[in-house]
Amino acid sequence: MSTLKLIWIVLAKELRDGLRDRRSIMSALIGATLSPLLIGGMLTVIAGRGKDAEEIKLPVAGVENAPAFVDWLKQQTGVEIVKAPADPEQAVRDRKEDVVLIIEKDFSKNMARGVPAPVKLITDGTRDSARPKAERAKTLVTDYSSQLAALRLIARGVAPSIAVPVRVQDVEVSSAQERLATLLNILPLFLVLAALTGGLQIAIDATAGERERGSLEPLLLSPVPRVALAAGKWLAASTFGCGSVVFSLLLTVNVLRRVPWHELGIRFRVSDGDLMSLLALVLPLALFLSAVVMFASTFARSFKEAQGYIGLLILLPMLPGVLSSLYPLSNRPWLAPIPIVGQYALAADVLGGKPPSVAYYVLSGVSVVACAIVLLALTSRLLTREKIIFGR
Amino acid sequence: MIEIQGLRKAFGAVAAVRDVSFNAADGTVVGLLGPNGAGKTTTLRMLSGLMRPDAGTIRVDNADVVADPIGAQSHMGLLPDSRGLYPRLTPIEHIEYFGRLHGIEGPALAERTRTLVARLGLTDVANRRVSGFSQGERTKVALARALVHQPRNVILDEPTNGLDVMSTRAMREVIRGLRRDGCCVLFSSHIMQEVSALCDRIVVIAQGTVVADGTPDELRSVTGRDNLEDAFVALAGLETEEIA
Numbered sequence: 350m351s352t353l354k355l356i357w358i359v360l361a362k363e364l365r366d367g368l369r370d371r372r373s374i375m376s377a378l379i380g381a382t383l384s385p386l387l388i389g390g391m392l393t394v395i396a397g398r399g400k401d402a403e404e405i406k407l408p409v410a411g412v413e414n415a416p417a418f419v420d421w422l423k424q425q426t427g428v429e430i431v432k433a434p435a436d437p438e439q440a441v442r443d444r445k446e447d448v449v450l451i452i453e454k455d456f457s458k459n460m461a462r463g464v465p466a467p468v469k470l471i472t473d474g475t476r477d478s479a480r481p482k483a484e485r486a487k488t489l490v491t492d493y494s495s496q497l498a499a500l501r502l503i504a505r506g507v508a509p510s511i512a513v514p515v516r517v518q519d520v521e522v523s524s525a526q527e528r529l530a531t532l533l534n535i536l537p538l539f540l541v542l543a544a545l546t547g548g549l550q551i552a553i554d555a556t557a558g559e560r561e562r563g564s565l566e567p568l569l570l571s572p573v574p575r576v577a578l579a580a581g582k583w584l585a586a587s588t589f590g591c592g593s594v595v596f597s598l599l600l601t602v603n604v605l606r607r608v609p610w611h612e613l614g615i616r617f618r619v620s621d622g623d624l625m626s627l628l629a630l631v632l633p634l635a636l637f638l639s640a641v642v643m644f645a646s647t648f649a650r651s652f653k654e655a656q657g658y659i660g661l662l663i664l665l666p667m668l669p670g671v672l673s674s675l676y677p678l679s680n681r682p683w684l685a686p687i688p689i690v691g692q693y694a695l696a697a698d699v700l701g702g703k704p705p706s707v708a709y710y711v712l713s714g715v716s717v718v719a720c721a722i723v724l725l726a727l728t729s730r731l732l733t734r735e736k737i738i739f740g741r
Numbered sequence: 742m743i744e745i746q747g748l749r750k751a752f753g754a755v756a757a758v759r760d761v762s763f764n765a766a767d768g769t770v771v772g773l774l775g776p777n778g779a780g781k782t783t784t785l786r787m788l789s790g791l792m793r794p795d796a797g798t799i800r801v802d803n804a805d806v807v808a809d810p811i812g813a814q815s816h817m818g819l820l821p822d823s824r825g826l827y828p829r830l831t832p833i834e835h836i837e838y839f840g841r842l843h844g845i846e847g848p849a850l851a852e853r854t855r856t857l858v859a860r861l862g863l864t865d866v867a868n869r870r871v872s873g874f875s876q877g878e879r880t881k882v883a884l885a886r887a888l889v890h891q892p893r894n895v896i897l898d899e900p901t902n903g904l905d906v907m908s909t910r911a912m913r914e915v916i917r918g919l920r921r922d923g924c925c926v927l928f929s930s931h932i933m934q935e936v937s938a939l940c941d942r943i944v945v946i947a948q949g950t951v952v953a954d955g956t957p958d959e960l961r962s963v964t965g966r967d968n969l970e971d972a973f974v975a976l977a978g979l980e981t982e983e984i985a
Contacts, residue, residue: 350844358841362830369829369870563825567883569791570821571842572814735792 352577359573359581360588363555367585373550377589380546381597384539389604391535405485408433408440411452415466418452421493428489441471447479448472448486463501536601537696540594540627541666541689544635545642547593548586549659552642555582556728557655566738575729583639583725590635598627626699626710630692633714637688638666640724647731650740669693685709686716742767742925743788743894748797750783757783759949761797765927765942767893770920772940773929776977780949781929782822785898788927789819801894815843818892820900824883828872832863832882835871836889843890857885860918862911877908884915895919897928901935913939933970947977 367373410433412419423430434440437449451469459466468490472483499509559565568578602624645662646655669678669690679697682705684690691713698705731737743765750758758780765771775781786792788799790810799806804813826835836857840850858867861881866874871882880900888895897916901909916939919926930936936943937957945953945960953960953976957969964972 355842358838362834362838365834366827366829559825562827563823564827565825566791566821566823567819567825567839567886570789570814570817570819570887571839572811573842574811738791739786 352574355573355577356581356584359578360584363551363582363585364588367551367554367589370550370554373554373589376550377547377593377596380543380549381593382600384536384543384597385600385604388533388536388539388601389608392605392608405429405482406431407448407450407486407489408437408446409450409452410437411454411456414452414454415456415460418456418493422489425489437471441473444473444476446471447476447482450486450490533700536700537627537631537693538666539601540597540631540696541634541638541692542663543593543597544590544631545638545663545666548588548590548635548639549642551589552582552586552639553646553649553652553655553659555586556643557646557649557652560649560737560740561651565732569732569738575732576726579643579725579729579732583636583643583721583728586639586643587636590639591632594631594635595628598624598631623699623704626704627696629710630695630699630713633717634689634692637717637721637724640721640728641665644724644728644731647728647737665689679703682706682709685713688717688720691716742800742802743896743927744798744800745784745788746798748784748787748799749795750787750792751795756949758787758794761946761949761951763944763951763954765894765925767925768920768923769941770916770926770928770939772936772943773927773946774931774933774936774943774973775929775946776931779946779977781931781946782898784946785819785821785896785927785929788896789817789821790814815890816892816894818887818890818895820880820884820887820895820897822898824880826871826874826879826882829870831868831870832858832885833867835882836885839886840889845890853889853891857888861885861915876903877905877911880904880908880912884912892924894925895927897926899930900928901930901932909935933973937969945973945976952976952978 404427406429407422408431409419409422412430419430422428433449433451434446437446437451440446441449449471451471453467453469456466456468470483470487470490472486473479498512502509502512559568569575641662642659645658649655649658666689672678677697678684678690678694679701680703681694682698684694685705695705695709695713745764746762748758748761749756761780761784763771773781773784783792787794787797788801788806790806790813794807799813801813802816804816806813830838833854836854837850840846840853845853858864861884863878863881863885866878871879874882880903884897884900900912900916904912913935916926916928920941928939940957942954942956943960944951953963955963960972960976961967961969964975966972966975
């Protein structure tokens with residue numbers, strides 16, 4: 350009988366067994382739904398913050414000290430002046446307010462004498478969520494200051510431009526897509542996790558599970574080459590992993606299409622081509638990750654022992670993900686042949702709107718599948734070891 | 742037909758099997774009898790092809806087990822020491838899975854499955870998942886999957902371990918049936934009654950060596966004991982002081 354046919358027999362049995370296992374299904378589903386929920390939630394929160402900065406409620410203390418300044422503030426779009434709390438510093442420290450503007454007593458007197466008029470901006474630098482609002486408040490004050498400066502120079506017959514020897518003009522080179530990609534950097538991480546968790550249970554069940562149940566020895570008594578057994582089990586786990594990735598990606602895209610992008614100031618567009626690119630990257634990785642899990646859990650005598658090893662393995666896909674937020678992996682397509690890292694690097698380019706050439710996809714796919722096949726060969730070697738067959 | 746010659750296997754410094762040789766002919770039931778730790782399971786594991794002997798030869802129907810384990814495995818049906826099942830599959834699915842792995846398919850597989858289910862008395866539970874099965878039912882399923890390819894040589898490692906009276910009787914019936922079909926049956930046991938009730942020949946093994954090989958009557962006459970159990974105890978060296 351041909352090896353291919355034997356592989357198919359093992360694959361069919363493991364799939365049937367896996368589909369009846371509530372744990373396998375749950376693990377695949379949880380892995381797949383985690384990403385859309387978290388990404389959707391995160392982007393909605395970020396969108397909300399952007400909105401916060403545009404429509405700002407600014408608590409001001411000492412309104413009576415600078416009526417003209419306060420009137421100017423009120424005229425600015427999206428600014429509403431509210432009464433400041435009794436103890437502004439404490440209020441910011443307690444996170445009751447994001448920012449408080451204090452106009453000091455001497456404001457009008459100093460203004461009239463032409464010396465800098467004192468205001469205080471109370472903020473908490475440790476709070477990321479308050480930062481857009483604090484920056485907006487600071488910009489308002491400096492805008493007012495420079496407008497007054499210009500007026501004073503004109504009153505003295507000097508052109509205001511003379512007081513601006515250098516003008517900074519911000520030129521943003523990243524496209525809106527790329528800026529969005531920094532937000533979506535986390536998407537590949539979730540897809541990789543889905544690839545891992547999707548086939549995890551079935552890969553453990555087919556190796557450590559067989560040993561724990563005592564069904565490995567009877568199975569190995571069948572006249573079947575070890576490599577056919579290992580390959581059938583591996584393909585079953587990979588099928589679950591790939592299913593989980595596809596499901597996760599579809600759900601995430603659905604969620605992303607519901608995020609209020611206009612409030613982020615970005616027109617969101619992930620084309621179907623981009624989706625296909627992400628799939629083409631992560632699906633071969635599911636084959637690799639299943640092979641890693643199978644290899645590791647073949648050493649384990651029981652499910653529990655295997656889960657111990659896998660706990661460490663889960664850090665593996667997290668590591669480049671965390672790394673990429675510190676050291677961006679975009680524009681480094683030569684990382685392609687390194688499993689996991691390569692997928693992150695290429696995914697960052699896809700999401701940044703600069704899809705890498707097809708050769709890099711092929712390179713990453715071939716490399717990752719080659720690694721999987723090596724692991725598979727090692728796993729089938731393990732299945733001939735007496736310690737593994739009989740050690741329970 | 743099973744031929745074992747000069748088998749030896751050590752685990753580190755411990756010699757589990759020192760020198761085991763015996764033959765088992767077609768149409769006979771041979772009992773491998775010995776106390777716990779005598780080397781019975783290790784011998785059967787080497788016979789199954791999953792464990793490599795340090796020395797010695799094993800031939801099953803003229804296939805060399807050491808050189809070509811997979812080729813030899815299709816001549817053998819083995820009920821090993823561990824009889825784990827897949828809790829989410831039914832007995833029929835177990836039999837069919839192993840049948841397919843042996844290259845049986847289509848109507849032949851369905852026919853063979855039906856026969857085994859009827860013969861082993863699994864009809865009532867044939868379509869239930871095995872997770873809640875009794876020890877007896879589990880052993881029957883394990884035996885069915887070992888017999889699916891109609892092996893000419895059947896090797897059973899302590900087949901009645903953990904079974905109740907009725908299941909033990911059923912197992913004996915199966916073994917007699919296999920002998921009627923002309924199979925070579927080799928089974929290990931440490932229970933005297935079982936061996937004396939079934940075996941045409943008994944191979945007594947103790948501390949990794951064969952200490953006696955013959956029909957029950959021959960063993961009685963060699964040891965000079967009428968009772969087969971006493972003969973076994975004497976042969977296995979369990980009462981050396983008393984003999985001396």
